[in-house]
Amino acid sequence: MTQSNLPEPVIVIEPRKSFSLVDFRELWEYRELLSFLAWRDLKVRYKQTVLGIFWAIIQPVFTMLVFSLFFGKLAQMPSDGIPYPVFTYSGLVPWTFFATSLTISANSLVNNPRLLTKVYFPRVLIPLASVLPCLVDFALAFSVLGLMMVGYGLLPTTNIIWLPFFLLMAVGTALGAGLWLAALNVQFRDVRYAVPFLIQFWLFCTPVAYPSSLLEEPWRILYGINPMVGVVDGFRWALLDTRHEFGWMIGLSIITMVILLLTGLAYFRKMERTFADIV
Amino acid sequence: MNEPIIQVEGIDKKYRIAAAHTHYRTLRETLTSAAARGLNRFRNVLKGQAASTGSETFWALRDVSFSVHRGQVLGLIGQNGAGKSTLLKIIARITEPTAGRVTIRGRLSSMLEVGTGFHPELTGRENIFLNGAILGMTRAEIERKFDEIVAFSEIADFLETPVKHYSSGMYVRLAFAVAAHLEPQILLIDEVLAVGDVEFQRKCLRKMGSVAREGRTIIFVSHQMNAVRELCDECLLLDKGRIVRLGVTNDVIKEYLGRTATTTEWRPSHEERFSHPNFTPTRLQVVDTELDPIRREVQSGERFGVVLEGEVSRLSPNLSLGIAVYASGNELLFWSWHTDQAEGDWPRLREGPNRLVVWIPAHFLNEEIYRIHLIASIHPHEWILHPRQWTPQVYIKVTGRPGRVPHRAVSRPGFTAPVLDFDELPPLTE
Numbered sequence: 001m002t003q004s005n006l007p008e009p010v011i012v013i014e015p016r017k018s019f020s021l022v023d024f025r026e027l028w029e030y031r032e033l034l035s036f037l038a039w040r041d042l043k044v045r046y047k048q049t050v051l052g053i054f055w056a057i058i059q060p061v062f063t064m065l066v067f068s069l070f071f072g073k074l075a076q077m078p079s080d081g082i083p084y085p086v087f088t089y090s091g092l093v094p095w096t097f098f099a100t101s102l103t104i105s106a107n108s109l110v111n112n113p114r115l116l117t118k119v120y121f122p123r124v125l126i127p128l129a130s131v132l133p134c135l136v137d138f139a140l141a142f143s144v145l146g147l148m149m150v151g152y153g154l155l156p157t158t159n160i161i162w163l164p165f166f167l168l169m170a171v172g173t174a175l176g177a178g179l180w181l182a183a184l185n186v187q188f189r190d191v192r193y194a195v196p197f198l199i200q201f202w203l204f205c206t207p208v209a210y211p212s213s214l215l216e217e218p219w220r221i222l223y224g225i226n227p228m229v230g231v232v233d234g235f236r237w238a239l240l241d242t243r244h245e246f247g248w249m250i251g252l253s254i255i256t257m258v259i260l261l262l263t264g265l266a267y268f269r270k271m272e273r274t275f276a277d278i279v
Numbered sequence: 280m281n282e283p284i285i286q287v288e289g290i291d292k293k294y295r296i297a298a299a300h301t302h303y304r305t306l307r308e309t310l311t312s313a314a315a316r317g318l319n320r321f322r323n324v325l326k327g328q329a330a331s332t333g334s335e336t337f338w339a340l341r342d343v344s345f346s347v348h349r350g351q352v353l354g355l356i357g358q359n360g361a362g363k364s365t366l367l368k369i370i371a372r373i374t375e376p377t378a379g380r381v382t383i384r385g386r387l388s389s390m391l392e393v394g395t396g397f398h399p400e401l402t403g404r405e406n407i408f409l410n411g412a413i414l415g416m417t418r419a420e421i422e423r424k425f426d427e428i429v430a431f432s433e434i435a436d437f438l439e440t441p442v443k444h445y446s447s448g449m450y451v452r453l454a455f456a457v458a459a460h461l462e463p464q465i466l467l468i469d470e471v472l473a474v475g476d477v478e479f480q481r482k483c484l485r486k487m488g489s490v491a492r493e494g495r496t497i498i499f500v501s502h503q504m505n506a507v508r509e510l511c512d513e514c515l516l517l518d519k520g521r522i523v524r525l526g527v528t529n530d531v532i533k534e535y536l537g538r539t540a541t542t543t544e545w546r547p548s549h550e551e552r553f554s555h556p557n558f559t560p561t562r563l564q565v566v567d568t569e570l571d572p573i574r575r576e577v578q579s580g581e582r583f584g585v586v587l588e589g590e591v592s593r594l595s596p597n598l599s600l601g602i603a604v605y606a607s608g609n610e611l612l613f614w615s616w617h618t619d620q621a622e623g624d625w626p627r628l629r630e631g632p633n634r635l636v637v638w639i640p641a642h643f644l645n646e647e648i649y650r651i652h653l654i655a656s657i658h659p660h661e662w663i664l665h666p667r668q669w670t671p672q673v674y675i676k677v678t679g680r681p682g683r684v685p686h687r688a689v690s691r692p693g694f695t696a697p698v699l700d701f702d703e704l705p706p707l708t709e
Contacts, residue, residue, distance in 0.1 A: 014379075032412055032418055037412075040405075117373065118373070276374040
């Protein structure tokens with residue numbers, strides 16, 4: 001940014017009357033800072049832990065074992081014709097990514113008050129950078145899923161090309177909710193305590209331990225209001241040939257995800273001007 | 280281009296501050312009002328307003344306008360709470376003005392704190408990159424200046440050590456080194472010189488001086504008038520959010536000191552502290568002849584004292600304590616050491632807390648604002664507190680016309696106005 005042949009930027013600082021949702025040009029200018037912040041979070045994440053990066057695998061794998069024992073074995077939960085451990089783990093992988101991303105991004109602003117009060121850059125970089133390292137955890141947990149599928153002799157179908165789309169949906173949902181909560185957290189530290197509860201509640205409403213096919217048809221579509229329903233079902237569809245159709249349900253999930261993301265961004269942008277004064 | 284590089288027009292900044300808590304008498308009252316407050320807040324959240332129930336407003340800045348030209352080094356002075364930092368934060372885009380407009384024509388970096396974004400778990404090397412990026416440097420730029428930064432910070436041996444194991448001095452040196460190698464056209468600096476040891480402070484000041492001479496535009500906030508004098512051509516004096524004066528540094532500082540002539544006591548604070556095994560200052564205070572603190576002007580005919588307090592953890596037989604007195608234009612009047620007297624009269628220094636008083640005679644100083652520094656050295660080897668660097672300092676305003684004759688109306692030039700003995704001698708007969 002400090003090459004002398006660049007035209008001099010003229011910046012006008014005024015009380016903002018209108019605002020744009022995202023200033024893409026500015027974000028692009030700050031892409032290096034985004035990667036530095038993400039890199040910092042990644043580096044620091046498992047410092048001074050014994051198991052280090054293995055935590056990324058331990059959490060979903062142990063949850064899978066517990067779910068398999070209680071829901072799969074004891075409760076005889078149906079699993080769309082897929083071995084229950086693979087069924088639940090394929091939901092836990094995107095779910096764990098979502099839950100960690102949401103927790104970290106919701107606390108990202110209040111955990112970095114100095115960045116808000118002492119230096120300028122687009123504020124949205126902070127929650128954004130906090131979600132990125134979770135993708136590394138996701139990749140690790142996902143590779144275990146690959147091993148499990150090989151172990152059970154399950155081959156993915158060509159639907160697998162849609163997987164990045166569903167991952168993007170998970171990112172969008174986590175970021176949308178994360179932006180809302182991060183901005184609220186600056187003013188109301190209640191958020192810090194509400195998030196674990198919210199995530200637990202959200203897990204019950206998401207078909208991780210049980211299949212969405214348990215719900216009758218008109219209700220199943222409505223169920224798609226929870227965007228994570230679309231993500232988890234989409235993951236199974238893309239990887240495991242669950243052979244059920246989701247049609248409108250996933251459409252609804254996409255719509256709520258987009259609404260969540262846009263309103264989150266709007267609220268964040270509206271509140272960001274006060275962050276430095278309140279945090 | 281003759282347009283000002285920074286143009287500030289009619290800036291207002293309003294803050295909401297929570298009003299003092301009302302005390303509720305009964306539990307029911309407490310609960311109902313808490314519920315009402317909660318509901319109100321919830322409504323405000325949705326409307327995107329800050330929680331404002333029971334708060335009052337406070338104007339941190341009021342109608343501030345000025346402009347800065349290319350290559351100018353502007354000092355921003357004023358007492359705590361005058362609005363200096365708020366103004367800097369608005370120009371740095373950290374907080375938004377309530378009204379008004381700032382136009383900036385150039386790339387700007389701000390050093391409002393050293394080490395923003397430093398992470399204790401990361402190594403020195405990693406933090407250089409991280410901090411550099413946060414301050415607005417590109418990776419290529421940081422790589423190019425990396426060796427320079429390391430050399431300046433004097434921590435080459437600890438580059439691969441997590442900064443949580445650094446001493447606070449090392450931490451500050453590294454942080455300042457990164458910031459000092461920024462190359463923006465406009466640099467905002469907020470009170471960062473009051474950190475680190477004396478040697479490093481001097482180095483920082485030199486570095487900033489050289490940055491200023493390279494033609495960069497700088498806005499510099501400081502409480503240290505020495506540093507302001509050294510760096511700035513012009514100064515802006517703020518008081519309670521308004522501009523009081525903008526002009527040549529020495530004049531503005533004089534006005535500022537005139538307003539702050541009541542800072543007759545210094546104690547260590549978060550920004551201003553200093554420690555040394557041979558002598559750590561803990562207080563410097565102007566007192567009257569009864570040893571009661573003076574928080575006012577003194578009369579020229581009044582004898583007053585300056586109390587020096589400090590902690591000695593390793594007593595050196597050569598430890599010398601003293602004061603350096605300056606006039607408001609930064610002219611040195613004199614130094615005085617406790618060892619100036621005959622050795623038998625020296626006050627005894629001991630390990631632990633020490634307390635001395637030095638007396639300024641009546642009818643000695645002129646009508647002026649004087650700055651008194653606490654100075655200390657291990658005579659003659661080493662300075663502990665050198666008057667040209669940061670040392671504890673107090674200000675005292677002396678009023679009243681010089682001389683012992685009442686009602687003499689004429690003021691007099693000169694830094695001192697001693698009443699001397701004039702004796703009549705018999706005329707010499709040839």
